[in-house]
Amino acid sequence: MKGNLIFEDGTIFEGEVFGYSSETVGEVVFNTGMTGYQEILTDPSYYGQIVVMTYPLIGNYGVNDDDVESLGPKVKGFVVREIYENFSNWRGIETLNDYLIKNKIVGLKDVDTRALTKFLRDKGTMAGKIIIDRKKNDADNEDIKKFNNSRAVDKVTTGYTYTLKPLLPKVAVLDFGIKKNILDSLIKRNIELTIYPANTSPEKILENNPDGIFLSNGPGDPAELTEIIENIKKLIGKKPIFGICLGHQLISLALGGKTTRLKYGHRGTNHPVKDLLKDRVYITSQNHGYVVQEDSLNKEELQITHINLNDGSIEGIRHKNLPLFSVQFHPEASPGPQDTAYLFEEFLKML
Template sequence: MKGYLVLEDGFVLEGKLFGSLEKSIGEVVFNTGMTGYEEIITDPSYFGQMVILTYPIIGNYGINLEDIQSGGPQIKGLIVREFVGNYSNWRGKMTLSAYLEAHKIIGIEQLDTRALVKHIRDKGTMIGVIVTEKVFKSVDGDLQKLLTEKDNLVSGEALLEAVSTKESYVMDTVTEANDYKVAVLDFGIKRNILESLAYRTGHVKVFPAFTSYEEIMAYNPDGVFLSNGPGDPEDYKSVVEVVKRLLDSKPVFGICLGHQLIALALGAKTQKLKFGHRGSNHPVKDLMLNKVMITSQNHGYVVVKETLEPLDVTITHLNVNDGSLEGIKHNSKPVFSVQYHPEASPGPGDSAYLFDQFIAMMEETKNAK
């Protein structure tokens, strides 16, 4: 069926629909990864967004349940150059279209994704809508009628409430892992991040995003992990207040949104990027190791480097492409964070060493007591 993608500035592309055929609206962003669409569409950091995949052929290995990173798709729509329904993969269970349709997610293909991405890079991230030809023609050229629902999009603290666990739960792993207890604040965490932590530490307890400081400390963790998640970090002031207290109490490791919340708790500022960093091929330099890592990223906000200057922190990582901040460590507290996803999923495992640094930090803190 013919469909249309309409951006809020009036930019329109015609394509062919797949998945669900229900109208959908959301922030339109792009991901530059060459593989990993299963992990991308189920990453809660994309909650409420419509994702353009810049790699031209999508769906060729179908959908399997092992690589899903949450309870289901988190996106509002999927935008690709070419959808492949005839997949080939020994783990595949269904087509990408069938998976999206089952979860009422719309997709659109056969449009010029290169022109679309260039437009967003030039104009910046914006709201868009995907509709059927019938709906498109019904507005008789008044494209703003298609965008009337944009004011009702989930935002603010409601974003975290939508993606976070509703109740605390324990994830213990019986391995030769070290015996550490880690409290995880779930802002929209991916499954493989939890597995990476549990495998290395042995004991993980996951808490809802708005858990109180007292409840976290009652678990008596050896360290606290702040996860990835969607939205503007400056909207989460109550969480920042909890993080402030945690930084004075336990070793803390934050990634993505967790990194931004740590920076805010320390007194820094954040700002929205023009079109964000999303993909599994972003080069980041670790200034401590003097090495460049290829990283998996998904964020639309960044910590402003200049606001760190009066603080007791060291910049540890920088983005090679644009020089933006990618990591910090506190000079006197056991606290560090990075702007990306060290467990990848999808992407390379270059930065898995950061989990080991977290363990070393917890061990050093234990021994210092």
Template sequence: MKAVLGLEDGTIIRGTGFGAEGIVSGELVFTTQYTGYEEALTDPSYKGQILMFTYPLIGNYGVSGNCFESDGVKAEALVVREACPEPSNHLSKRNIFKLMEDEGKPGIAGVDTRMLTIKTREHGTMRAALVNGSNDGEEAVRIAREQPSISDIDLISKVTCPEPYTIKSEFRNADDPVNVVLVDLGRKLSIERSLLARGIDVTVVPATASPSLIGSYDPDLLFFSNGPGDPQQATDAVSAVKHFMGELPIVGICLGHQVISRALGADTYKLKFGHRGANQPVKDLESGIVHITSQNHGFAVDEDSLEETEVAVTQLNANDRTVEGIAHKYLDMFSVQYHPDAHPGPLDTEGIFFNKVLKLAGGKK
């Protein structure tokens, strides 16, 4: 199938299309992970984005469905150097071509992803459009330029759960259960799994949940998840943090980290090309230990804006010194920018983070 990728700067890339035929637009972003394409494609944080892998071969171990982080592919499209048609894995049920076809998502292969990655690093993320079934590059560029900025799109509403639901942990203490309310800004399922594995009951509520709805579940702790887009769009979540701070322990991951920071008086800003991959070094400022982490975000907390707040920076990215963790100086509130739940990526911080969550919620480590 003919396919063409157009960028807002006028770049036109032609390749071989696969998956669904049609036209999609989004912000072109790259991830440096070698494996974990199932997890990445189904991560709701990629909503509104066209996902490009820097690793040249994608799909070689097929698609099992066991590693999904949501109910399906959330990235708008897939860009790869080479897509493997014949995977080798006894767990595989279909190849990457069939996955994208089944999900109604387009992909393009035969692309010089190294050139596009270098271009993105130099010029920053750009709006893009992928047209499967055509070679009209000028049309792809026009569509790319006409789409709104990702900061102007409410992506959270497209991935949050429609109704609240509760999952009881099989490891729960029936005599003294611990309940966490997870505000779904576009959560990865691995966050739920990490909480449930520690005996914590999880009640998931939509991103627009009111304080009265959240409070009706009598939570021991309030948790704000990851999600897509600009944290300035998460106004309801910011209001919920302000309502419950000082009343409940509050924690967050990724977009949840940015939401908590904004509620505490910090500003956020868009990174040039973001952090997406499974090898980002994060230095803990108290212990001095550098952890290797999984990350997927295009926005960050402005460290200078924290100076007049009651917030302390606890962790920094060892590459560019962006804020990776914060904690309130007096209240039970902390958050991290990276994904301690990983999937894909290293689990270096999974136990540290979620055991601390359990302790704050009143459970036993």
């Protein structure tokens, strides 16, 4: 069936429907990774988004049971240039098309993703809608206008507290939409993890006397999570804290900083980041639409540790007096392939 990705300004990108046949509205973003489509689909930070893959051939190694970052896909839609059905990989168990059908995610193929990416780079991230086998109408514009991805963390956080691997030391994890590979990266360093829902009170977390606190990645605008920010303020200085992605942004806000929305975000597996303390450049995996404003940070308390070499934005901070640091990128991912995993070791030493 024919399918179109439409925008409020009248722009239309034509394609063919694959996966689950259903119309959907979401924030349209692009990812520059050549691989990792299953991790992208299941990353909770993509909740509410229609993801466009810039690499033209997707699906060639199929889907397996291992490369997932949560219990299932979190995206609203998936847009590619070409979908490959005859996958070849020893771990592959089904096609990407079958996987999307099973999880009720609509896909759009045969789209000019190069033109679409240029459009998003020029116009900035915006809401769009995938429609099937019909023309755009006024109701579609209303759907796009009304789309709101606020409080996305509430949709992806855990519904209960649970513990993984009873080993030492003990770390309390605040789940804002955590990726499985982050949990795996901590567990393989013999850390006992207790995972808490996003809005858990600081008193509840501290009553179990953890050795440290981890603040996870997650979707949406960090500035609207005012209750969580206030909770983090009460945790700072009580225990060592490490934050990744949204966790990094929330730490910055709790320390008086401000965040701003990027025009089209950082999403991909090839973003160069410089560690200012080590004087080294790393290739990193990233997925975020907001960034910490450098001029909003208290430089007497905080040290900028990492910067993005593409646009100079902040990629990491460390407190000068307290056991606290955070990074914007994903050290648990494998672009380098494990170049920035040293950050987990630094957290372990801090504990």
